[in-house]
Amino acid sequence: MSIELQGVHKAFGPKQILRGLDLHVNEGETLSLVGFSGAGKSVTLKHIAGLLRPDRGIVRVDGKEVPKLPRDELYDLRRGMGYVFQFAALFDSMTIAENLSMGLLKKGGMTEAQIRDRVAESLDLVELAGFENRLPSELSGGQRKRAGLARAIAFRPKYLLYDEPTSGLDPVTTTVIDRLILKMKKELGVTSLVITHDMGSAYSISDRIAMLYEGRVIETGTPDEIRATKNPFVRGFIEGEPELIEAAEAAAAKS
Amino acid sequence: MHWTQPFAAIGAAVLGMFSGLGVFGRFCLETARATFDLRTWGPLLVIQMRRLGVDSLPIALFLAVFTGIVLALQASYTFTGAIPLYFVGTLVGKTMMLELGPVLAGLALSGRIGANIAAELGTMRVSEQIDALETMAYDPMAYLVVPRILAGILMFPIIVVFANTVGIIAGWITAINMLDMSTEQFVRGLRLFYVPFDITYSVIKSLSFGLVITLIGCYQGFNTMGGAEGVGAAATRAVVVAGMLILALDAFWAMVLL
Numbered sequence: 294m295s296i297e298l299q300g301v302h303k304a305f306g307p308k309q310i311l312r313g314l315d316l317h318v319n320e321g322e323t324l325s326l327v328g329f330s331g332a333g334k335s336v337t338l339k340h341i342a343g344l345l346r347p348d349r350g351i352v353r354v355d356g357k358e359v360p361k362l363p364r365d366e367l368y369d370l371r372r373g374m375g376y377v378f379q380f381a382a383l384f385d386s387m388t389i390a391e392n393l394s395m396g397l398l399k400k401g402g403m404t405e406a407q408i409r410d411r412v413a414e415s416l417d418l419v420e421l422a423g424f425e426n427r428l429p430s431e432l433s434g435g436q437r438k439r440a441g442l443a444r445a446i447a448f449r450p451k452y453l454l455y456d457e458p459t460s461g462l463d464p465v466t467t468t469v470i471d472r473l474i475l476k477m478k479k480e481l482g483v484t485s486l487v488i489t490h491d492m493g494s495a496y497s498i499s500d501r502i503a504m505l506y507e508g509r510v511i512e513t514g515t516p517d518e519i520r521a522t523k524n525p526f527v528r529g530f531i532e533g534e535p536e537l538i539e540a541a542e543a544a545a546a547k548s
Numbered sequence: 549m550h551w552t553q554p555f556a557a558i559g560a561a562v563l564g565m566f567s568g569l570g571v572f573g574r575f576c577l578e579t580a581r582a583t584f585d586l587r588t589w590g591p592l593l594v595i596q597m598r599r600l601g602v603d604s605l606p607i608a609l610f611l612a613v614f615t616g617i618v619l620a621l622q623a624s625y626t627f628t629g630a631i632p633l634y635f636v637g638t639l640v641g642k643t644m645m646l647e648l649g650p651v652l653a654g655l656a657l658s659g660r661i662g663a664n665i666a667a668e669l670g671t672m673r674v675s676e677q678i679d680a681l682e683t684m685a686y687d688p689m690a691y692l693v694v695p696r697i698l699a700g701i702l703m704f705p706i707i708v709v710f711a712n713t714v715g716i717i718a719g720w721i722t723a724i725n726m727l728d729m730s731t732e733q734f735v736r737g738l739r740l741f742y743v744p745f746d747i748t749y750s751v752i753k754s755l756s757f758g759l760v761i762t763l764i765g766c767y768q769g770f771n772t773m774g775g776a777e778g779v780g781a782a783a784t785r786a787v788v789v790a791g792m793l794i795l796a797l798d799a800f801w802a803m804v805l806l
Contacts, residue, residue, distance in 0.1 A: 368685035382680040396684035
């Protein structure tokens with residue numbers, strides 16, 4: 294039960310995004326994938342959910358090669374996967390309860406009362422109890438992100454994929470979301486891959502952190518290992534020092 | 549400028565055109581495949597029939613009323629002194645059923661329905677709502693595209709039949725109130741060259757227009773890129789392309805069926 298990417302390449306037209314990406318997320322762990330904007334972090338996540346197909350390479354979830362799965366099996370796999378979108382991607386015309394129920398209705402096997410209970414329970418987990426009848430437009434940015442998380446966990450998935458769950462949030466809401474991510478791991482035992490460029494969040498929620506640079510993972514380690522890394526690209530990123538990156542790029546170009 | 553540049557530009561344009569056709573062909577095949585997923589699109593069909601069909605009826609009838617009035621007055625103006633006045637009924641009936649009923653409703657509704665679908669699906673695309681549907685194991689083609697296209701195909705002929713009827717009634721009221729014609733004269737003209745095929749022809753045309761408007765709207769919405777600007781561009785393309793196809797189909801059906 295893990296997520297595995299090997300030698301994944303992906304280009305959009307002439308723009309090469311992933312250039313041989315290797316990544317492994319072990320069962321039950323939370324791995325944060327960090328990197329610059331446009332580095333291909335969200336593209337990586339979409340490959341895992343089967344929303345994009347790699348040009349080359351292997352994407353495996355639960356031992357199954359995602360791009361090769363027939364539609365029905367892909368949908369079965371997705372039922373075990375929760376995806377938290379960067380801007381929540383809630384359906385505007387539906388209430389929060391309807392947003393959460395949609396996946397459960399599709400999954401089937403639950404009565405209306407069970408669905409209602411599961412919706413209430415999921416909203417309670419993200420501290421949005423009583424928000425069932427609100428529309429997404431009536432929620433703040435942080436509440437919308439939490440509602441998006443509630444929708445992802447309503448399935449009780451084995452995997453949670455978070456696409457920048459704390460971007461654009463104030464520090465307090467960021468801490469609330471970080472605690473929720475830890476709570477999901479503790480209470481639901483999920484395997485999580487978190488896309489972020491917020492190093493504070495990455496240190497507090499991750500078992501391991503991987504840094505994506507120019508379409509490849511250039512360093513993976515525990516938060517302490519990443520803090521102590523000597524890799525100039527990683528150092529430049531975590532310290533927010535563009536000069537370190539430029540010097541490392543110049544050195545790499547010379548060699 | 550290097551002498552090969554014009555050739556490169558032509559080559560790129562041709563490749564782009566074929567690539568676009570390929571993407572559109574694939575979209576049509578995916579739509580056809582999704583029609584088998586009745587469980588997903590079935591419950592949504594009636595909602596779309598109301599949204600795309602019933603809610604579009606007022607604008608189609610509004611157009612039909614004024615078209616009927618103008619047809620009766622222009623026919624009378626053209627015929628005076630040369631052709632018996634009861635031919636006003638013939639012209640109003642034939643023109644409404646064969647041409648103006650379906651085509652004017654088609655062009656008006658390509659704006660209302662086509663742009664609406666493209667903007668709605670385009671917004672869902674750029675805000676990742678379509679991706680969200682996929683992650684919840686919904687087939688977006690079955691959930692979003694199939695009910696809209698089927699609603700268009702089913703409702704458009706009904707709208708056009710109503711529009712034809714209202715247009716003819718408007719022409720009749722105009723004739724008896726403004727043209728010194730009796731109801732008998734108008735009905736005599738209306739029935740003179742009427743054949744049941746006129747209605748069949750009108751329905752066949754409107755079926756194809758309903759398909760084109762919804763299919764192009766869905767295709768443009770699904771392939772929206774960028775933010776608000778991309779959504780606006782998709783809505784505009786949906787109206788322009790559907791309008792052009794409606795006129796091309798209009799000529800095609802005239803050549804094939806008349």
